[in-house]
Amino acid sequence: METTWYLYILRCGDGTLYTGITTDVEKRLEAHSSGSGAKYTRGRGPLELVYREECGGHSEALKREWAVKQLSREQKLALIAVPAAQKNL
Secondary structure (H helix, E strand, O other): OOOOEEEEEEEOOOOOEEEEEEOOHHHHHHHHHHOOOOHHHOOOOOOEEEEEEEEEOHHHHHHHHHHHHOOOHHHHHHHHOOOHHHHOO
16 A cells, blocks of 8 residues: 655745645644754744645646646645635645
């Protein structure tokens, strides 16, 4: 059985957005918040999970992450503006 992967977007304390993938969103958010996550998020707290999307397998998650990272900031803001019931938060 294949592990489920998720795409997630964090809003950093400075207003920037960080996009990543993981199999455990809550654990990854804890890692980012404690400073052991991505270098980009260190010192940019507080961090807020603003979007989560189930992607299926690792390959699909990588493809979706790449696609989201190609979006403009305005397009990412539109993506995270989807009603909470549809975000899987």
